[in-house]
Amino acid sequence: xxxxxxxxxxxxxxxxxxxxxxxxxxxxxxxxxxxxxxxxxxxxxxxxxxxxxxxxxxxxxxxxxxxxxxxxxxxxxxxxxxxxxxxxxxxxxxxxxxxxxxxxxxxxxxxxxxxxxxxxxxxxxxxxxxxxxxxxxxxxxxxxxxxxxxxxxxxxxxxxxxxxxxxxxxxxxxxxxxxxxxxxxxxxxxxxxxxxxxxxxxxxxxxxxxxxxxxxxxxxxxxxxxxxxxxxxxxxxxxxxxxxxxxxxxxxxxxxxxxxxxxxxxxxxxxxxxxxxxxxxxxxxxxxxxxxxxxxxxxxxxxxxxxxxxxxxxxxxxxxxxxxxxxxxxxxxxxxxxxxxxxxxxxxxxxxxxxxxxxxxxxxxxxxxxxxxxxxxxxxxxxxxxxxxxxxx
Amino acid sequence: xxxxxxxxxxxxxxxxxxxxxxxxxxxxxxxxxxxxxxxxxxxxxxxxxxxxxxxxxxxxxxxxxxxxxxxxxxxxxxxxxxxxxxxxxxxxxxxxxxxxxxxxxxxxxxxxxxxxxxxxxxxxxxxxxxxxxxxxxxxxxxxxxxxxxxxxxxx
Numbered sequence: 274x275x276x277x278x279x280x281x282x283x284x285x286x287x288x289x290x291x292x293x294x295x296x297x298x299x300x301x302x303x304x305x306x307x308x309x310x311x312x313x314x315x316x317x318x319x320x321x322x323x324x325x326x327x328x329x330x331x332x333x334x335x336x337x338x339x340x341x342x343x344x345x346x347x348x349x350x351x352x353x354x355x356x357x358x359x360x361x362x363x364x365x366x367x368x369x370x371x372x373x374x375x376x377x378x379x380x381x382x383x384x385x386x387x388x389x390x391x392x393x394x395x396x397x398x399x400x401x402x403x404x405x406x407x408x409x410x411x412x413x414x415x416x417x418x419x420x421x422x423x424x425x426x427x428x429x430x431x432x433x434x435x436x437x438x439x440x441x442x443x444x445x446x447x448x449x450x451x452x453x454x455x456x457x458x459x460x461x462x463x464x465x466x467x468x469x470x471x472x473x474x475x476x477x478x479x480x481x482x483x484x485x486x487x488x489x490x491x492x493x494x495x496x497x498x499x500x501x502x503x504x505x506x507x508x509x510x511x512x513x514x515x516x517x518x519x520x521x522x523x524x525x526x527x528x529x530x531x532x533x534x535x536x537x538x539x540x541x542x543x544x545x546x547x548x549x550x551x552x553x554x555x556x557x558x559x560x561x562x563x564x565x566x567x568x569x570x571x572x573x574x575x576x577x578x579x580x581x582x583x584x585x586x587x588x589x590x591x592x593x594x595x596x597x598x599x600x601x602x603x604x605x606x607x608x609x610x611x612x613x614x615x616x617x618x619x620x621x622x623x624x625x626x627x628x629x630x631x632x633x634x635x636x637x638x639x640x641x642x643x644x645x646x647x648x649x650x651x652x653x654x655x656x657x658x659x660x661x662x663x664x665x666x
Numbered sequence: 667x668x669x670x671x672x673x674x675x676x677x678x679x680x681x682x683x684x685x686x687x688x689x690x691x692x693x694x695x696x697x698x699x700x701x702x703x704x705x706x707x708x709x710x711x712x713x714x715x716x717x718x719x720x721x722x723x724x725x726x727x728x729x730x731x732x733x734x735x736x737x738x739x740x741x742x743x744x745x746x747x748x749x750x751x752x753x754x755x756x757x758x759x760x761x762x763x764x765x766x767x768x769x770x771x772x773x774x775x776x777x778x779x780x781x782x783x784x785x786x787x788x789x790x791x792x793x794x795x796x797x798x799x800x801x802x803x804x805x806x807x808x809x810x811x812x813x814x815x816x817x818x819x820x821x
Contacts, residue, residue, distance in 0.1 A: 351785070352785040353746070353785065354785070354787065354789075355788060355789055355790065358787045390728075391783075391796065422689075423689075423690070423693060424689075424728075425692070425728035425730045425731050426728050426730035426783070427728050427729065428784065440686065440689070441685065441686045442684075442686045442687060442688030442689060442724065443688075443724060444727040445728070460686065501789065502790065503748040504747075504748055504751060504789075505751070509790035509791070511790070571789075573747065573748055573789075579751065583747070583750075584747055587745075587746065587747040587750065588747070590745075591746070591784055594784065597727070
């Protein structure tokens with residue numbers, strides 16, 4: 274499979290289209306046509322998990338229920354990600370447009386934007402946009418209203434079932450799946466939970482068509498995506514780039530010439546050392562040879578002055594704090610991994626103890642209930658295996 | 667003046683007694699004193715016909731539903747690695763010196779509480795912090811002192 278050269282794209286923030294016009298055209302189509310177009314486009318969820326969006330909508334549309342819900346997941350909390358804030362700040366109407374599309378397709382009358390507490394400053398702006406949006410809904414004769422639901426600070430609530438629990442007035446602890454939210458979501462009703470960026474792309478696909486979208490990126494990872502670039506770079510910020518770039522090209526563009534490693538996908542993602550930049554591609558797994566890494570968009574760049582022990586320590590502190598505590602592998606595992614690397618660093622444990630910790634992280638991957646606990650092993654193993662000496666000395 | 671009890675009642679009346687409204691109610695009551703007291707928890711529970719253990723369980727799950735006494739303004743400094751790399755430690759130190767408190771403490775005049783938090787989504791403009799709902803980015807020790815001054819002028 275051919276890798277793509279790094280190519281900048283301008284879809285999400287482009288102002289050359291009216292959201293209302295896109296909706297006017299899209300709502301002339303049948304529900305089935307819209308679903309098919311999304312499936313053909315190959316759009317996958319841009320929050321990081323990468324579930325096919327068209328399929329999600331199709332599943333919710335097939336449910337028979339008097340009430341269905343559309344939820345925009347704006348609980349962006351992955352360290353190193355800030356794209357959803359920027360989208361909501363600059364093009365909120367596109368997000369709302371995507372929600373209207375989904376509502377039309379699955380036949381929902383109510384929608385929510387689950388906004389993380391840290392983005393409360395966006396509330397006045399969003400309320401204004403919602404006012405405009407609700408006028409459009411009247412113009413389209415579409416019975417759909419969106420409300421804001423504000424989070425209160427819990428990383429795990431970015432996981433869709435935790436998010437729903439939290440909206441139901443409970444602790445934000447993940448549910449067992451199945452049932453999936455498309456079947457039994459908010460208040461037990463079929464619910465689509467989509468990431469902010471995903472919703473914007475549904476609108477963009479309505480505008481440019483499935484073929485053009487699929488023409489970008491690589492097989493299995495079509496289209497473009499927003500990347501949040503931070504760390505040791507001369508141009509931190511948000512960039513929309515075609516899927517399928519190699520990390521080598523990425524570092525050439527954004528690195529400071531001394532890049533030692535890139536953390537792809539935040540604390541729950543993977544650390545890639547310099548020697549693997551060439552063979553690593555950014556995209557969802559499958560359909561690619563070599564390493565392909567999915568990401569919700571967080572790209573943290575570290576140069577050779579940085580201690581990877583500090584990086585890992587920071588991530589583990591984060592996980593230990595944010596673990597909801599419901600399942601033992603994650604609750605105890607996060608604590609023990611953190612204590613373990615500290616003990617090795619202090620010389621109280623032999624370096625061989627790292628192997629025990631690696632096995633523990635592997636167990637967490639297999640047994641933790643949700644994505645949080647399962648993905649701790651991603652950063653843990655990729656940092657420990659590639660920077661073992663930094664963990665010890 | 668509005669009492670604590672009336673704040674609880676007003677919040678429950680506004681959002682409704684169903685359990686699904688618990689988070690918005692807790693958020694609203696929290697704003698009254700900038701944290702939730704034990705009395706708030708049991709009053710909300712009574713109004714909503716839930717056990718206070720349940721309400722406490724929910725409230726204690728979320729970082730921003732503070733259950734300890736807080737000052738009039740809460741400073742949350744981002745402690746994630748990207749802000750750390752840009753010098754969040756110096757910002758913390760500058761604040762600790764200026765306010766004469768350590769992380770987790772409240773100034774003796776009750777104006778500020780200093781806390782740390784996980785990624786607040788400003789990694790490209792670190793170091794960053796929130797004061798109440800307001801984000802401040804690309805901080806320097808000097809800049810942060812000016813910001814604190816501006817709050818003292820407002821108070």
